[in-house]
Amino acid sequence: MRHRWVGHVAIAAAVWLSLVPLGAMLDGQRILTAAVPLIVASAAVGSLLSLLRLPRGAIFVAQGVAVVGVLLWRGLTLAGPGTPVEALRSLTLEGVSAIRTGAAPLQITDGVAWLCLLLTAVLLLMVQLLADSLEQPGWSIAPLGLVFGIAALILLGDVPWLYALPVIAAYIIVLLVATPMGRDAAGGASRLLAFQASRALTACVAGLTAAALALGVSAVVPLGNQQAWQEPGSSGPIQLADPTLQLDQDLRRPIDARVLTYTSDTGRPTYLRTVALTQLTSDGAQLVPMTLSRFGLGSASPYPGEDVSVTVEMAVPSDYLPVPFAPRSISAAGTWAFDPETLSIVASGPERAQQSVGLTYTATARQPDPTRDEIAQASAGSGVPAVTTEIPDGLDDGVQQLLDSILATADDTDGAAALAIQDFLRSNRFEYSLSAPASTGLGTISNFLLTDRSGYCVHFAMGMAVLARMAGIPSRIAVGFAPGDETSPGTFEVTAHDAHAWPELYLEGLGWVPFEPTPAFSGPAGTSGTTGPQEEPSAEPTPEETQPEATPEPGQPTAEPTAPGVATGDESSGRGNGAGVFAALAVLALLVAPGVARVVQRRRRLARSQPAATAADGAWDEVRATYLDHGLDWPSGSPVPAAAVAAGRLAPEGAAALRSLAALVERSRFARDGESPPPAELVSTVLGAVAHAVPMRRRLLARFLPASMLTGRRG
Template identity: 30%
Template sequence: MTGHARISLAAWGATILGALVLTPVFSGPFLFISAFLCGAVTGIGILLQNLRAPRIVVPFVQLLVLVELISLFFLRETLKFGLIPVKGTALEFNQQMVNAMDSINRFSAPLPPDSHLTLFAASVIAATGLLIHVIAVQLHQAAWSGLLLLIMYTVPAATVHGGLPALLFVPPALGYIVLLSAEGRSRLSRWGRRISGVSHLDAAEPVEASALGQAGRRIGLTVVALAALLPALLPTLPEGVIGNGLAGSGPGTGIGASISSTDPMLDMGKNLNRGDNVVALTYKGGPSGGTYLRLTALDFFDGDTWRIAPRQAGRKISGDLTPPPGYNGDLSKVPQSKLEIDVSRSFRSQFAPVPYPVRSISLKRDWRYDAGALDVVSSNGQVVAGKNYDLTSYDLQPTPQQLHDATGSGEPDQYTSRVPRTPDSIKELARTLTKDANGNQFEAAVLLQNWFRSGGGFTYSTANQRGSGMRALREFLLVNKTGYCEQFATGMALMARIVGIPSRVGIGFLPGQAGKDGEYTVRMHDMHAWPELYFQGIGWIRFEPTPAARVALTPDWTVAAAPETSPTTAPSTAPTAPGASEDPGIEKPNADPDLPSDSGVTIVDGGNWFTNGGGRTIAIVAGVIVLLCIPWLIRSLTRRRRFAKPPGRLGAEGLWAEVRDTSRDLGLDWSEIATPRQAGDWLVTKLPAEAHPQALRLARGIEALRYAGDVDLALDLRAEAAAVRQALWSQAPRRRRWRARLLPPSWRWYLNRGSTEASDLLDEFDLLLARLRSLALRRRHAN
């Protein structure tokens, strides 16, 4: 087997072994597809090299083959004649990548085996395999490919909850060892057959010098260095560099907010406390006074977190959705409302904002709904940002008497009646507050709502960051009594379960602010949480325990049954839920500094080009330009430093190095083994006649400084070096001059030099270990 074939196969094996670390993140057949794609790339590379194809051609052909295979596997519908990728293929690939990134930001590992996630994983692994092949085979720098394997390991290690199993580090390490061994064997085979077990220290000493042994020691040193450096560097990185799984949830991003499917409650709190008050959506139609728009319902509470309970696969949207769960009346007699909702690109959510209960919706393809919660969710990871859709919803308006007469709690599911381990003090408080209901569940619910809004002495403030776990709820209910909608909603939902009422927590938006032509504008700070309680024969009913400082009025079906008695809260019989006659928007008194306020908040238009990706595009382009300018900048600074050195041996050697690097930058074949006299004679052949004397004086001066004993150490060769450099520059074609400015080849030479010096350092480490081992063996034999 030829050397390049051996290294190619080793590079393929290292890529696949390195990709094993992604198995805790992705699911499905991504690894088998990636192995095939990388194998095809490797096979094409071996074939082209056996055919003596130019080295620069090989990676381009490999890339074309990779694009064709990925298109055939995943994007076949977009191919022209079923074979040729076209513009539509690129656009569909980009959309699939966007969907995959959004799913990665929202779902926790392991990710679902969706086609766009499989495409993402296979593309990333195959592209990594192509880069490893180029680095190891084309550039003969196999050691640098270890950085790609390290990145492939550290990304899931830093993002998977609980970290990766320690044994998953073994496959990438083995792959790297095999790759280094293959390259070492290929290099050594050029000099003849390798003699194992012999070192250049002493052939009689049993010093291990095999490629595997040296690679193992080098990897061990690298791992130790990384283990020492990474912990010192990672704490300095800002939140989100490695990732917390929530895109766009950092403070003050100015680009909107996200709601994930893993922890919607946490995302809502971040948007209220740290997010900008940008427009989330606008809508027209619906009841007079606006309507609550719900994203989803959290029905599972384990004592620590409120989240979505395990569900069956979502149902396809085709015609009318299922009737509202628990409602046994005649839906044909229930009033209906039509809405047109336009979601801003600033609001990235896999849940579509809809009123409850929704009857029909125009979102069809790639959207599903849950029959129990009646929430509409994406099935392939895409977000609702930028969507415009129509819907029809039922205006359920139960009367207080109907709710009062509802008999039996019923069990809508196995989750919404479950009470986790709860402190006795909370249980006793719930029973004490509802004892006047005399066992009527609706009256008990109204008593709980009124206690939270007025009778319990609560204060609304977004400063409470403790969440909604049992410990936080106990402190909220019994100690500080300060919180925002999250604590009020989850507190009432828990106490409702204690007294026997099934409950869950809705996450969504308040009705927003009314505008012209019946259009309502909903902003990010209108996000809200509320409890939904279940009554047999009527279904899920919304309550509003959040105080009037945040939400002015309660649902009209709760007012007549038990009016609020606090003198600070103006009771009203006017409805505020669907069908209300006045705007049930957010009242934010100036006296409460903790409330989200529009004053001082920059309102960013959802359609602004800069905030919707333009700024990021500019930053990326600027970053690419800066990266491209790095070689030119380093080269310019190096040249200036060399000419600034005073006369002497060091200064002259720097000038000689500058002439050497200029020659290489301009595409001239400078010999590294030539003497100064030979190099000077060679320069004369490349320069015009007027520059010959300067070139000869420069070469003779360097020769004298290196080898003559009585040379003048103050010899100044700066004028000669500048003249030679200028003559070389003027003789070069314009294309080579531009390449020398933008991407000087001497930059690559220094990179190779750095790799060689690093390898030499590791060789010294090998020798040190060999000496220590030899010394230990001698002492053992002596004893």
């Protein structure tokens, strides 16, 4: 593509048009608005540097720096607390979770918006590289058609044909700006109008032929089910994102919101469990792939307990059904399956999480209800997956010493060890706090157990699960909701702030038993060490830890929470201001870098300490570079002939100084007695005359964007 500034604007506009098919997959088109800063950054940098006639490679690198800078700024604005790397990682995982567990049209959460912006940046650089840097505009159809192709793959129905029009227009725009027009295209053709008409006719015939072939082939070839992988009823491995990310966001949500309401046949509150995390790694608790089943839920857990039945009304989308543990049956509209290992109820129909919105369902369960004595006499169970006993690497050596001290006074049984660990975590040595780091990595858990001893439910659950495994007891982390508040007799409301995590330990004859090590909760009966009726739990932090509630503007909807495992959009944190400053400094550094390098180069060339011949050549190179910086052509040839041509652009005094300097340089190069450096005053006069020969705009460009640093043109 020729060095025209309009080309970079056209490429950016084409990429923006190619994003229109996102509207078929997302709820709303605000992603197109969110992508505008990236589009503008690419177009502005490309156009400006193209006007300065920089080489294609330099323009592409500068555009890459600008696009990445704007992308990081937007990402850190959307991200939550933590270091920039950890915040962007969490934002990415949240977006992946929303895409994996959601159904089109997806709600545009912060994570989804970040992934869309990341896709926009990749498409911008790919199209720029193909159409401009490599001069292969024909291949740009691959990135330009990517979004439409993704929509065609994941949507159950056909993508509306109108979504194809922006992609076609985008490709045509790239081809037009990358292809010569007018006399440039016709070359020596004598009949320009006929030549252009033949080109247009050939393009129309080729397009119509391709469309006819596509329609004809699709009509006669038996393609079968276009999306068999989304067929309801399919079973097999399923991988979902870590729901602890959503739990952290819901607990920190400044404005609470209702998730569900329920009633139970016992009239008592109950924990509602969604999923269990069985894999503990150095990065924290994680899900493992599930193998779903539709039959056998009633016999999946043969262990004793108290029977309970709940009727639940959901208010938000959820990839899991919150139910008491261990569920034995469910009655719910839609397509649902369960994981035999964790007894999680998972949406497996085509609508996925959306089928739970407004859903009323009934679930029966046999809740483990052992007494403390029964637990204290139990031994660790066996026959469970090995992943529930694996101890991750990365724990501080002091954790083992801590465990030894905890068990020193406990009875010599696994159940007694479990109760001792729980009682230690519930003691006044620890405090509940939402100001703790969101991470559940082993470094954070080691600090939590040994030094900080301040955290919220995920830290207490992770800490007990790790200590239990070190004591030889299989463990996992359950995620779900605390019982909530009783709004009327026998009716309970669960909100986003009731999101909770607790450990489950596997004991012989008792099965998976829930424990409650978090001090702010009373916990399931028989395990928390409390006596008498179970108290209504309260997960609210202390007043000094509670974040101030934000008052929404009149008429402005509040953010809806989601159940664990389903991503949502949080309010932007104060990180945006810092990120904006970072992005501004990065752009400023990019702008001033060429000018600074040019000053260093000028001082090196004109240094008086160098040999006379080197000083003469350096002075002449500096004059040539100054001409190029100010947008003036530099003639070829030896110094004296070149000066005779170049002097025509200067005032008389400057022209005379340039001719004198050229004579000194040639004498230095060719005469035997030419070993004399040019006077500094003479060089300064020439450089000043060049600067005064152009308008102020060219002087500013020469100072901050010197063309000689990047063009590589030699005199």
